[in-house]
Amino acid sequence: MSIEQLNIYGKTKIEVAIERLKTFEPEEGYYVAFSGGKDSVVIKALCDMAGVKYDAHYNVTTVDPPELVSFIKKVHSDVQFEYAYDKEGKHITMWNLIPRKKMPPTRLVRYCCDVLKESGAVSRFVVTGVR
Secondary structure (H helix, E strand, C coil): CCCCCCCCCCCCCHHHHHHHHHHHCCCCEEEECCCCEEEHHHHHHHHHHHCCEEEEEEEECCCCCHHHHHHHHCCCCCEEECEECCEEEECCCHHHHHHCCCCCCCCCHHHHHHHHCCCCCCCCEECCCCC
16 A cells, blocks of 8 residues: 555645644643654654644664754754663763673664663654654
8 A cells, every 4th residue: 555545544644644643632742752753754744744742852872873863953953862871871872882792782782772772762752753
């Protein structure tokens, strides 16, 4: 089914997505986890099209390409940059996380996402752009 095809109710995928965002909109708005990738750009655009309340957050990993960070700052200037901190208040980066875990992240062991990307939005309704 392509994006233009209609479902059995005569609606496109875009119409269905917008309807769902409106239906489940929390009072405080959505927390949009924004990576700067095409899926994140699409979900943020869908939130705009739906007219729902949201705030978008980019979790700084310290290993993303400079072009990506520049793109987010230029094209999506409303996105808030978030930084991970440990219990002592020290900034966590990929470069100080690897020695702590005694190995770099792998395809099977992805501790970096848990620490650097998934620690925000406590008690919020998180929206992610994932296919």
